[in-house]
Amino acid sequence: MGNLIRSKRFWLIAPAVLYIGFFMAVPLGQMAYVSILERGDYGAVNWGVFSFDAYASFLFERDLMDNLMFNTDYLQIFARSFGLSAMTMVFALVLGFPTAFYISMQPQARRNFLIFLVTIPFWTNILVRNYAWMLLLRNGGLIDNGLAWLGYESGGLDILYTPYAVSIGLTYTYLPFMVLPIYASLEKLDHRLIEAAFDLGADKWRAMTRVILPLAAPGIAAGCILVFIPCLGAYVTPELLGGGKFMMIANLIGSQFGAARNWPFGAALGFVLLAFVLLSMMIYAMKFKSLPEEKL
Amino acid sequence: MSDIVVSARSVSKIFGNGPEQVRALDDVSVDICQNEFFTMLGPSGCGKTTLLRLIGGFEQATSGDILLEGQVLNDLPPYKRPINTVFQSYALFPHLTVRQNITFGLEMKGMPRREANGRADEMLDLVQLAPYGDRMPSQLSGGQQQRIALARALAPAPRVLLLDEPLSALDLKLRKEMQIELKRLQTETGITFVFVTHDQEEALAMSDRIAVMQAGKILQIGSPRDIYESPTHRFVADFIGESNFLHGEVRQTDGGAAVLTLAGGREIALAAMPVSGPRDNVTISIRPERLALYARNDQKDGLTGTIRDIVYFGTDTTYHIDLGPSGTDARLTVRVQNREGEGREFERGAQVGVTVPVDAIRVLAD
Ligand SMILES: Nc1ncnc2c1ncn2[C@@H]1O[C@H](COP(=O)(O)OP(=O)(O)O)[C@@H](O)[C@H]1O
Ligand SMILES: [Mg+2]
Numbered sequence: 001m002g003n004l005i006r007s008k009r010f011w012l013i014a015p016a017v018l019y020i021g022f023f024m025a026v027p028l029g030q031m032a033y034v035s036i037l038e039r040g041d042y043g044a045v046n047w048g049v050f051s052f053d054a055y056a057s058f059l060f061e062r063d064l065m066d067n068l069m070f071n072t073d074y075l076q077i078f079a080r081s082f083g084l085s086a087m088t089m090v091f092a093l094v095l096g097f098p099t100a101f102y103i104s105m106q107p108q109a110r111r112n113f114l115i116f117l118v119t120i121p122f123w124t125n126i127l128v129r130n131y132a133w134m135l136l137l138r139n140g141g142l143i144d145n146g147l148a149w150l151g152y153e154s155g156g157l158d159i160l161y162t163p164y165a166v167s168i169g170l171t172y173t174y175l176p177f178m179v180l181p182i183y184a185s186l187e188k189l190d191h192r193l194i195e196a197a198f199d200l201g202a203d204k205w206r207a208m209t210r211v212i213l214p215l216a217a218p219g220i221a222a223g224c225i226l227v228f229i230p231c232l233g234a235y236v237t238p239e240l241l242g243g244g245k246f247m248m249i250a251n252l253i254g255s256q257f258g259a260a261r262n263w264p265f266g267a268a269l270g271f272v273l274l275a276f277v278l279l280s281m282m283i284y285a286m287k288f289k290s291l292p293e294e295k296l
Numbered sequence: 297m298s299d300i301v302v303s304a305r306s307v308s309k310i311f312g313n314g315p316e317q318v319r320a321l322d323d324v325s326v327d328i329c330q331n332e333f334f335t336m337l338g339p340s341g342c343g344k345t346t347l348l349r350l351i352g353g354f355e356q357a358t359s360g361d362i363l364l365e366g367q368v369l370n371d372l373p374p375y376k377r378p379i380n381t382v383f384q385s386y387a388l389f390p391h392l393t394v395r396q397n398i399t400f401g402l403e404m405k406g407m408p409r410r411e412a413n414g415r416a417d418e419m420l421d422l423v424q425l426a427p428y429g430d431r432m433p434s435q436l437s438g439g440q441q442q443r444i445a446l447a448r449a450l451a452p453a454p455r456v457l458l459l460d461e462p463l464s465a466l467d468l469k470l471r472k473e474m475q476i477e478l479k480r481l482q483t484e485t486g487i488t489f490v491f492v493t494h495d496q497e498e499a500l501a502m503s504d505r506i507a508v509m510q511a512g513k514i515l516q517i518g519s520p521r522d523i524y525e526s527p528t529h530r531f532v533a534d535f536i537g538e539s540n541f542l543h544g545e546v547r548q549t550d551g552g553a554a555v556l557t558l559a560g561g562r563e564i565a566l567a568a569m570p571v572s573g574p575r576d577n578v579t580i581s582i583r584p585e586r587l588a589l590y591a592r593n594d595q596k597d598g599l600t601g602t603i604r605d606i607v608y609f610g611t612d613t614t615y616h617i618d619l620g621p622s623g624t625d626a627r628l629t630v631r632v633q634n635r636e637g638e639g640r641e642f643e644r645g646a647q648v649g650v651t652v653p654v655d656a657i658r659v660l661a662d
Contacts, residue, residue, distance in 0.1 A: 195354055196387040198374040200401030201452065207375075210400070214391045 035267035043261035054264035085231035096178030104186035161243035177226040185219025307360030338509030380449040388433035395429035419447035586656035
C-alpha cells in the first residue's frame with residue numbers, strides 16, 4: 001500500500017479517481033439516500049425519517065382503506081419504455097449494420113470520410129434536431145406533403161405524437177452509437193476470413209451469417225447496448241415527438257421531482273432503472289467474455 | 297502426363313489504372329495435370345499469388361481464360377469452384393473450433409452434420425492432429441494451425457488444392473517436416489496441388505513440375521531436374537541454385553563444330569550449334585559442380601585461371617577462379633566435392649585449368 005501511494009502511477013490516476021468518486025458516487029449516494037426517506041408534504045423529503053414507501057409504490061398503491069393494491073401504471077411506463085427502446089434498437093441495427101458494413105468495405109481514405117459523415121448529427125443541438133423532426137413528421141409537413149404529392153390523402157400521415165414518431169426520433173439520435181462500434185469490429189475483421197468462407201463454398205449470405213455476423217457480434221452487442229440504454233433514459237424526444245402523451249421512464253422521473261413533488265419516488269425509479277441496466281450489462285459481459293479474440 | 301485439370305490461356309492481369317497501373321501477369325499460359333504437384337516459383341512480387349487468386353476465383357483476369365477440365369471458369373464465383381485454398385495466413389475461423397473449421401466446407405456442400413463430423417475426424421487423423429478437434433484455433437501452434445488449414449481445405453475433396461506459400465511462416469525444422477508431410481498428403485489424396493513459393497529448395501524437393509516466374513511471366517516450365525540442369529533463361533539459372541555465366545560469340549569452325557569465343561579469345565566447345573545459329577552475343581550457363589580443376593602445367597587449350605578465393609563448406613569446397621590475366625573479365629565458381637583421399641588440394645593464387653564437360657553447357661535464350 002505504501003508502495004502504491006509513493007508510486008508515480010497513483011498520483012497520475014488520483015485526479016481521475018477523485019473526480020469520478022466525487023461527481024458520480026456522491027450524487028448517486030445522495031439519491032440512494034433520498035430514495036429511502038419519507039416524502040415531504042411540499043416536495044423535498046423529511047431528512048432522517050426512513051421509509052421504503054417509494055419502492056413499494058412502484059408496484060403498489062394504497063387505497064382509501066389503506067390496503068396495498070397492485071398497481072401496474074408505472075410498470076406499464078417501464079414496459080413501454082423498454083418496448084420503445086427495443087424497437088429503436090432494432091431500427092438502428094437494421095439501418096446501422098448495412099451502413100457500417102458498407103463503410104468497412106470502402107478504401108481507407110473514403111472510410112474515414114464516411115465515418116466523419118456519420119458523426120455529423122452530433123454537432124447540432126438535440127432540441128433543434130427534435131424540432132426539425134416535428135416539422136418533418138407533422139401533418140402538412142414535408143413527408144406528409146410528399147405522400148400527398150404521390151397521391152395519398154393529405155394529412156393522412158398522422159404519425160407525430162405517436163410512439164413511432166418517438167422511435168423514429170430516437171433512432172435518428174442514436175444511430176451513430178450503433179454504426180461506430182459495429183464498424184470498429186468489422187474494420188478489424190480479417191478479409192481473408194471472408195475469402196476463406198467463399199473458398200469453402202459459402203455464398204454471400206452464408207459468408208455473412210456464418211462468418212461475418214459471428215465475428216462482428218461483440219460490436220453489434222456493444223452497439224445495441226449503446227442505443228438501448230440511452231433510449232431508456234430519453235427525455236427530450238418523448239416530450240417533443242411524443243407530445244408528452246407517451247411518457248417514458250425519464251419523463252416520469254422528471255415529473256416526480258417536478259410537479260408531483262415526490263422526490264423519494266423519483267429517486268427510487270432511478271434505481272429501479274439502474275438495476276435493469278446493470279442486469280443487461282451483466283448479461284452482455286457474460287455472453288461475450290468468452291469469445292475468442294481474433295488472433296493470427 | 298495425364299489429363300489436364302487447370303489451364304491458364306494467355307492470362308493477363310492489370311491492377312489499377314492510369315500511371316499507377318501494375319501488370320501483375322503478362323500473357324501467362326500453363327497447363328496443370330491430374331494428380332500433379334505443380335509449383336509456381338519466383339521472387340516476391342512476380343505474380344504468383346495473383347495467378348493463384350485467378351484460379352481460385354478471387355480476381356478476374358484482365359484478358360485470357362482460366363479453364364477447369366476444359367471449361368472456362370472466368371465468371372464463376374469462388375464458392376462455385378471445386379477448388380480450395382490453403383491461405384498464407386491460414387485464415388482459420390477464430391470463432392469456430394478446429395472440427396467446426398473442418399466441417400465448414402462440408403456443410404456448405406450440404407453434407408449432414410453427422411457425416412461431416414466423421415469426415416472431419418478422418419481429416420484430423422490424416423494431418424495427425426486427432427486429439428485437437430475441440431480446441432479453438434488460437435490454442436494451436438503455428439505448425440498445428442497450418443495442418444488444420446490443410447485439413448479444412450482437403451476435407452471437401454476439391455479437384456485442385458491451391459497453396460500460397462503455406463510454409464513461409466514456419467521455422468526451418470518444421471518447414472522441412474511439412475514439406476515431406478505435404479508431399480505425403482498429395483500422394484495419399486491424389487488431389488492436384490498448385491503450390492506457390494519463393495523458396496527454390498522447397499520447390500525442387502516437392503514438385504513434379506515447376507513453373508519459374510519473373511515479373512508477371514512464366515519463363516520455364518519443367519521437372520525439377522529440367523529446371524535445374526537445363527535452365528533456358530539466365531534468370532532461371534540464377535534463381536535456382538548457383539550458376540556461372542559466360543558471354544561470347546558463337547561461331548562455326550571449319551570442321552563444322554560450334555565454338556563459343558570469350559572476350560579474351562579463349563574458346564569453349566559446344567555440343568551443338570544453338571538453334572538460333574551463329575550469333576555475336578550469347579550467354580551460356582554452367583553449374584559450379586559440373587566443372588573440375590586440374591593443375592595447370594602447360595599452355596594447352598582450354599580455360600585457365602588463377603584461384604582467387606577458396607571457401608570450405610564441409611561437404612564440398614568452392615573455388616573462385618579469375619579467368620583473365622588480372623582478374624579483369626570473366627570469373628568462374630567451381631565446386632568440388634570433398635571426398636577422402638581423392639583429388640588434389642589447390643592453393644590460393646595457384647594457376648589452374650578448368651575442365652568444362654561439353655554436356656554441362658546450357659546456351660541461354662536471352
Ligand atoms: N490488389 C492489388 N492491387 C494492386 N496491385 C496489386 C494487387 N495485388 C497484387 N498487386 C501487384 O501485383 C504484383 C504481383 O503481386 P503478387 O501476385 O502478390 O506477387 P507474389 O505473390 O509473387 O509475391 C505486385 O507488383 C503487386 O504489388
Ligand atoms: Mg504472394
